[in-house]
Amino acid sequence: MPDPGAPLPSGGPAGADPTPESEFTEGAAESSAPGPVPSAAPLPTGETDEETPETPAAAPKPPAPRPTFKFSTFIIVFLGLLGLLMLIEANTRNAIATSLGISAASGGPLYSLIGFSSTHLLATMAVAGAIEMIVTAFAYNYTTDWIKAAKVQKWSGAFRKVQMEAIRSGKKDRIAALRPHQDRITRLSSEVTIAQFKGMAITYFMLILMYTWIGLVIENASVQAQTISLGGGSLHLLNPVLSGLPIPWWFLIFSLYTVPFSLVFRRILKYYWVRRYAAEHQISPVVPRPQATGSAA
Numbered sequence: 013m014p015d016p017g018a019p020l021p022s023g024g025p026a027g028a029d030p031t032p033e034s035e036f037t038e039g040a041a042e043s044s045a046p047g048p049v050p051s052a053a054p055l056p057t058g059e060t061d062e063e064t065p066e067t068p069a070a071a072p073k074p075p076a077p078r079p080t081f082k083f084s085t086f087i088i089v090f091l092g093l094l095g096l097l098m099l100i101e102a103n104t105r106n107a108i109a110t111s112l113g114i115s116a117a118s119g120g121p122l123y124s125l126i127g128f129s130s131t132h133l134l135a136t137m138a139v140a141g142a143i144e145m146i147v148t149a150f151a152y153n154y155t156t157d158w159i160k161a162a163k164v165q166k167w168s169g170a171f172r173k174v175q176m177e178a179i180r181s182g183k184k185d186r187i188a189a190l191r192p193h194q195d196r197i198t199r200l201s202s203e204v205t206i207a208q209f210k211g212m213a214i215t216y217f218m219l220i221l222m223y224t225w226i227g228l229v230i231e232n233a234s235v236q237a238q239t240i241s242l243g244g245g246s247l248h249l250l251n252p253v254l255s256g257l258p259i260p261w262w263f264l265i266f267s268l269y270t271v272p273f274s275l276v277f278r279r280i281l282k283y284y285w286v287r288r289y290a291a292e293h294q295i296s297p298v299v300p301r302p303q304a305t306g307s308a309a
Contacts, residue, residue, distance in 0.1 A: 084154075085210075088155070088210050088213050088214060089213070091213055091214055091217040092213030092214075092216060092217065094217060095213065095216040095217035095219075095220050095221075096216075098217070098220045098221070098224070099220055105220065105224050106224065106228065108221065108224075109221060109224040109225040109228055110228065112225055113127060114225065114228040114229050114231075114232050115127075115130065115229070115232040115233075116129055116130065118232075122140075122225065123229065126139040126140060126143075127229065130229060130232070130233035130234065130237050131237055133229070133230055133233060133237055133238070133240070133249065133262075134240060134265070136226070136229060137226055137262070137265060137266045137269055138269050140222055140225070140226055140266075141222070141266060141269035141270040141273055142269075142273050143222075144218050144219070144222040144270060144273075145270055145273035145274040145277050146273075146277055147214065147218050148211070148214060148215040148218055148219075148274065149274065149277035149278045149280075149281050150281065151210075151211045151214035151215065152208075152211035152215070152278060152281075153278070153281040153282065153285055154211070155207045155208070155210040155211040156204075156207050156208060156211060157204070157207065158282055158285055158286060158289075159286070159289060160200070160203075160204060161204045161207075164197070164200045164201055164204050167197055167200075168197055168201065171190075171193060171194065171197055174190065175187075175190055175194070178190055223263070223266065226262065226266055227262065227263075230249050230250065230262050231250070238250055247261055248261070249261050249262040249265075250262065
């Protein structure tokens with residue numbers, strides 16, 4: 013027997029059919045019960061609650077390597093800029109050359125070494141030309157990869173023949189197929205050219221320095237020392253080669269000294285560089301075989 017003091021259900025008297033209001037209240041009571049809390053994140057596109065596979069995040073690109081400081085490159089650039097400044101500014105050019113010594117009164121390391129008290133100017137010019145060409149030959153030998161330069165020259169000649177044949181054929185696919193090879197040869201050629209420019213910067217500096225120093229030494233020498241005997245006649249080194257031209261005789265003589273020295277020193281250093289490269293990479297030189305003469309029987 014039911015307890016008369018028990019409270020009636022919220023939907024009405026006992027035995028009554030549940031009404032929509034009672035169903036609503038019961039649903040609310042059930043929803044208030046503890047359970048899994050729905051996520052506040054929005055549903056993915058497509059109006060579905062199914063999870064989509066997440067794409068992996070792209071790996072961050074490694075930072076570019078920082079350029080390393082090279083003392084040799086700094087010296088080459090510095091000498092190249094200093095040579096350009098010496099070419100423009102006559103005071104700077106003369107000041108640097110004077111610091112090497114231009115007379116017995118001024119002194120200086122280079123004058124004390126090869127000045128000969130300004131009594132043998134031809135010998136001074138010869139030794140100065142040799143020193144200039146030795147320094148420039150070492151600079152070219154240090155900055156130039158002779159093997160790479162020879163390979164690039166050989167590849168460029170072979171590629172030029174193939175490219176001309178492709179252009180004559182008129183086939184665009186053949187020309188397009190050669191573009192990657194052309195880009196590579198262009199890149200290698202630029203690397204060889206840049207290496208040659210590095211040696212040229214040192215050559216440029218030494219050229220301006222030595223010519224300026226020789227000119228100042230001859231100007232500060234006595235008139236008797238400036239006059240030399242050639243072929244039974246006398247020649248004043250400061251006189252122009254031709255009337256009206258600003259080229260004195262000493263400039264022409266000093267140039268004749270430097271040209272053969274340059275050819276000899278560069279040839280010798282290149283020969284020893286190639287031999288050392290062959291020894292390090294265990295490359296035996298190939299002696300060309302003499303061609304057979306006559307016809308086979």
